[in-house]
Amino acid sequence: MDGLLWVNPAKARPILPSGEIFIDEILSDNKKLNADSIALKKLPPQTQEVLIELGFSSWCNKENIYIDYQLNDTLNWKPVNTGNDAVIRLGNLSPGNYVLRIRKLNGFGINNYTYKIIRFAISTPWHKQWWFYVLCMLALLGITLLILNIRTRQYKISQRRLERQVAEKTKELQEQNEILEKNDTIKTRLISIISHDIVTPLKFVTVAGKNLIEKRTLMPEELQMETIQEMTNTSQELQLLSTNILNWIKYQNENRRLAKETFNLHELVNQVMGVLNSLAKQKKLTLQNRVNSNMEIYQFFEPLKILVYNLLTNAINFSENSAVVIAATQKDEHVIISVSDEGVGMTPEQIKNIMADQFIISSANVDNRKGNGLGYLIIKDLVKIMGATLSIESEKGKGTKISVALPAVKINTAPSL
Structure with a gap:
C-alpha cells in the first residue's frame, strides 16, 4: 500500500450495525408482495412457502450483523444466515394469522436490538371453514333423515304387503272354512234326507214286496193291486228325489x-x-x-x-x-x-x-x-x-x-x- 495512514487511537470510533431492519422483498410461492400489501393479510389457502429477503447497507460488514426471527411468540429465536442471502424461509404453514418478529443486534450491550414486525395471514380453505362444517352436519343430518324416511317407507310398504298377505291368507282360510261349513251342511242335509226320505220308502218297498211274495195267496187281488200301485208310486217318488239330490249337489260347486x-x-x-x-x-x-x-x-x-x-x-x-x-x-x-x-x-x-x-x-x-x-x-x-x-x-x-x-x-x- 502506497501512502501514509495516520490514526489517532484516542479519536477512533467503532462502526456498529445499528439502525432499521430493511425488507428487500417478500415472496409468497414466488409471487412478490409488499410488506404493507393487503394481499399479505390474506394469502391463499394453498400457500406453500413465504420468503422474506432482508437488505443491508453496502458498506457494512455482514459478519458483524446478527439477525434472529421468531414466529408467533415462540420462545426460541432462530438465527438468519446473513452470508450471501439473508432470507427467512417459512414453510408448512397452516391456515391462520401469523406475527413474524425480526431482531437485529445493534452493537455491544444486553438486549440492544432493533425489531421489525411483519403480520400476514393464510386464508382458511372453504372445506375448513365453520360454515362448511355446519353444512356437512346439516347434510349428514339430512342424509340420516332421508335414510330414516326411506327405511320407514320401506318398513311401511313391507308392513302393508305383509298385512295384504295376511288378509289374503285370512280370506283364503275363511273361504276354505266356509267351504268346509257348506260341505258339512250339505252332508248334514243329505244324511237327513237319506235317513228320512230314502231309507223309509225303501223299507216300505222291501216289506211290501216281501208280503207280495210270501202272502200273495192270502191277499185279495184288490189289495195286491193297491200294494203294487203304492210300490210304483214310492219308486217314482224315490226316482224324483234322487234326481233332485243330484241336481242340488251339481250346483253346490260355485266354480261351475x-x-x-x-x-x-x-x-x-x-x-x-x-x-x-x-x-x-x-x-x-x-x-x-x-x-x-x-x-x-x-x-x-x-x-x-x-x-x-x-x-x-x-x-x-x-x-x-x-x-x-x-x-x-x-x-x-x-x-x-x-x-x-x-x-x-x-x-x-x-x-x-x-x-x-x-x-x-x-x-x-x-x-x-x-x-x-x-x-x-x-x-x-x-x-x-x-x-x-x-x-x-x-x-x-x-x-x-x-x-x-x-x-x-x-x-x-x-x-x-
Missing part, C-alpha cells in the same frame, strides 16, 4: 262354469211337464202351460229347467184333484215366472222358515204330506245363481203361488200366430 243362451221359455216348460205328466195324472192334476209360445229369454238354460222342475214338483206334491198353472209375464227387463196350485197351502210361519237361509223341512212338517224340503233348497240356490228373486204367496187350505223374478235381457213376446 255356466253360459247364458237365448231359448224359448214355453218349450222349456213343455219339456218339464212331459216328465211330470204321469205323476200329475196319478194325483188327478192337470198341468197348464200359460207361457206365451213365442217368449224367448236370455238366461241359463239348464239351471232354469231344474228350477221349473222343482216349482212344478212342489206344487204336484201338495195338491190333488185340481190344476197346477205356470205362467210368465214381462216387467221391464225381467220375466216373472209363477207357479200356482190349489193345494194345502202354508202358514206365514212355514213361509218364513222356507225363506230362511238354513231351511230344513221334513215330511211331517206340512200336514203329514210327503215332502222333504229339498226342492225349496234347490230353488233358492238356483235363484242366487241366476240373480233372481223369490216370493211366496200362500193361504192355508187354499193353495200357493210361487213367483221368481228373473233378469232376462233379451225378451221376445211376439203374439202367437
Whole structure:
C-alpha cells in the first residue's frame, strides 16, 4: 500500500450495525408482495412457502450483523444466515394469522436490538371453514333423515304387503272354512234326507214286496193291486228325489262354469211337464202351460229347467184333484215366472222358515204330506245363481203361488200366430 495512514487511537470510533431492519422483498410461492400489501393479510389457502429477503447497507460488514426471527411468540429465536442471502424461509404453514418478529443486534450491550414486525395471514380453505362444517352436519343430518324416511317407507310398504298377505291368507282360510261349513251342511242335509226320505220308502218297498211274495195267496187281488200301485208310486217318488239330490249337489260347486243362451221359455216348460205328466195324472192334476209360445229369454238354460222342475214338483206334491198353472209375464227387463196350485197351502210361519237361509223341512212338517224340503233348497240356490228373486204367496187350505223374478235381457213376446 502506497501512502501514509495516520490514526489517532484516542479519536477512533467503532462502526456498529445499528439502525432499521430493511425488507428487500417478500415472496409468497414466488409471487412478490409488499410488506404493507393487503394481499399479505390474506394469502391463499394453498400457500406453500413465504420468503422474506432482508437488505443491508453496502458498506457494512455482514459478519458483524446478527439477525434472529421468531414466529408467533415462540420462545426460541432462530438465527438468519446473513452470508450471501439473508432470507427467512417459512414453510408448512397452516391456515391462520401469523406475527413474524425480526431482531437485529445493534452493537455491544444486553438486549440492544432493533425489531421489525411483519403480520400476514393464510386464508382458511372453504372445506375448513365453520360454515362448511355446519353444512356437512346439516347434510349428514339430512342424509340420516332421508335414510330414516326411506327405511320407514320401506318398513311401511313391507308392513302393508305383509298385512295384504295376511288378509289374503285370512280370506283364503275363511273361504276354505266356509267351504268346509257348506260341505258339512250339505252332508248334514243329505244324511237327513237319506235317513228320512230314502231309507223309509225303501223299507216300505222291501216289506211290501216281501208280503207280495210270501202272502200273495192270502191277499185279495184288490189289495195286491193297491200294494203294487203304492210300490210304483214310492219308486217314482224315490226316482224324483234322487234326481233332485243330484241336481242340488251339481250346483253346490260355485266354480261351475255356466253360459247364458237365448231359448224359448214355453218349450222349456213343455219339456218339464212331459216328465211330470204321469205323476200329475196319478194325483188327478192337470198341468197348464200359460207361457206365451213365442217368449224367448236370455238366461241359463239348464239351471232354469231344474228350477221349473222343482216349482212344478212342489206344487204336484201338495195338491190333488185340481190344476197346477205356470205362467210368465214381462216387467221391464225381467220375466216373472209363477207357479200356482190349489193345494194345502202354508202358514206365514212355514213361509218364513222356507225363506230362511238354513231351511230344513221334513215330511211331517206340512200336514203329514210327503215332502222333504229339498226342492225349496234347490230353488233358492238356483235363484242366487241366476240373480233372481223369490216370493211366496200362500193361504192355508187354499193353495200357493210361487213367483221368481228373473233378469232376462233379451225378451221376445211376439203374439202367437
